Amino acid sequence: MLRDTGAHFGTGCGGASIVTALAKQPDAQTDLTERLSRPRTPIACMLAERSILLCVGEAFSNEDAITVPVRIGSQACELHLSPALVAWLQEPLGLEGALVDEEPPQRALLLELASLDLLRLLEKHLGQDIRFGECAEADTRVAVDLAIAAGGRSLALRLELTQPLAEAWADFLDRIQPPDLSGLAAELVIEAGSQDLSIDELASLRPGDIVMLASQRPTAGVDGKLVAPVRRQSDGFELGGGFAPRARRAMVGSLQGSQNADSGDAEHILHVVFEFARTTMTLAQLDELKPGQHLPLSCTDETGVDIVVENRRVGRGELVMIGMGMGVRIVHLLPAAPMWNSQTS
Structure with missing residues (x-):
């Protein structure tokens, strides 16, 4: 001066x-719910031996949903499937009855069998085993709403993940589809x-x-x-x-x-x-x-x-x-x- x-x-x-x-760098304060519901381009993959599009952020209705306990590594989660999606997953299995009528343990095992192609891909990316039907109470769960687009139909599901798994899922989405900052x-x-x-x-x-x-x-x-x-x-x-x-x-x-x-x-x-x-x-x-x-x-x-x-x-x-x-x-x-x-x- x-x-x-x-x-x-x-x-x-x-x-x-x-x-x-x-x-x-990703903002550590960015709301996880916003990251999980951010509009994304549908992800092409295989499920139940058929090509599908995995759509992120679709609204899910709990009405008549089928709940399946899921363990990812050591973390307990839940999967909620619409009856229409359960029926679609059943088609390659050639079952005589309806999958929704099976006892929960048998139903979980058959759903895991029908989803093996996608589960193996997820296990490779996560580095952890995924098992249906194994349950335990989780401290906190974060809802992730998705939909399977197949054959002109939209089949809804909801994943309830632990906080670390939900953050890992959001990181995965941001990695393959970086948010548009323009x-x-x-x-x-x-x-x-x-x-x-x-x-x-x-x-x-x-x-x-x-x-x-x-x-x-x-x-x-x-x-x-x-x-x-x-x-x-x-x-x-x-x-x-x-x-x-x-x-x-x-x-x-x-x-x-x-x-x-x-x-x-x-x-x-x-x-x-x-x-x-x-x-x-x-x-x-x-x-x-x-x-x-x-x-x-x-x-x-x-x-x-x-x-x-x-x-x-x-x-x-x-x-x-x-x-x-x-x-x-x-x-x-x-x-x-x-x-x-x-x-x-």
């Missing part, structure tokens, strides 16, 4: 490392620059103070993970190159973490970003951006920037040249006391 004749260029500017992988929203931010400041420095900022920028080149950032150069135009910005992983800053903490720190941690570092503009785009729209393309946001103020800390706008500033460097003069700060003030009281 520049105040009177003193100058401070921020701390924690060096030691950056490059993020080598930006692949979006419609997810991301923040495209045009940055004039940034600087890392301590909590004390942030709390002491006043209108007229100047914060020097670590870089003088404007960039476009996506959710803080990707960055690309931009060029200033009369009516906004154009993309100056492709997106690449953003360098991860060393020594820079979070505001939340600083609130949990001891009172002596006044030198805890926060990242301050100076933004020209921002907009929300889908990942599909971002994928379509090409170098030289005009970015879809308006910015007519050539020097005005928002002062942002952890995605929270805390004030307004203007770009100024200081010798060979670029800085931001604080124009005003929001009247609400910043959260970090409590750290210096």
